[in-house]
Amino acid sequence: MKKTGKQKFYKILLYAIMIVYAIVTFYPFIWAVAASFKPLKEIVSGGMQIFGGEFTLANYQYILGRSENFPRWFMNSLIVSIIGTSVNLFLNTMAGYALARINFPGRERIYWGMLAMMMVPAQVLLIPNYLIISSLGMKDSFTALILPAAINIGNIFMMRQFFLSFPKDVEEAATIDGLSRTGTFFRIVMPLAKPSISTQAVFVFMGFWNEFLKPMLYMTTPSKYTLTLGLQTFKSQNAGQRWDQIMPASIISIIPIIILYIIFNKYFLQGVRMDGEK
Known part of the structure; x- marks a missing residue:
């Protein structure tokens, strides 16, 4: 008692x-x-x-009607985030699957090399990345925000760990039924990996949506600013005093993340049955 x-x-x-x-x-x-x-x-x-x-x-x-740049900044962030997230999900998932399931020369070296790159601080690469993007003529374009962030080593590692525990019986059954490696990946593996892919989608989207440093470095035209950079500029233009305009703009900026979380929330703790039913 x-x-x-x-x-x-x-x-x-x-x-x-x-x-x-x-x-x-x-x-x-x-x-x-x-x-x-x-x-x-x-x-x-x-x-x-x-x-x-x-x-x-x-x-x-005022923000939605009379502010000239805010709707454009919002759409810029939405475009960059959606395209960047889609590319990330596709490449990260395929890379994780390849490292877990496909035997090819140098696989282990690539894996350990990627883990080593995770230890390099992002700040160390700011100047080299800036010089490369400038030399390729990608400054002041959305490509400068999307292409360098097209893959994420942490998410590749997460997907690899998921696929290592993925039962091979499911893939073998799909092969017996006549599916190729590509068909098995897109029609069997990816649907069963929805929880991991959904979790990855939320964090990748948040990374693109909240990114401030890269737009500040690469974007020079105000009409091409993303929302985070635009809000900072908006605050500076108003001497940091027009909180009646800054507050609603900030609240609107978090709505897409909340919606995305609501959509994918059910997958976070959802268990995946891998008994071959699908």
């Missing part, structure tokens, strides 16, 4: 700590959403209340 009572106490204490942590973490986001519907004078007044005060849609009307 004493043990049961002590367990209940620790469980209640754990939940209390988690609830407090959730409130502390989530409150700034809720306040930001509420502030995006408030006039400037109320935002800068220093109050931290969420409800009450004046409610207005003028902030969003």
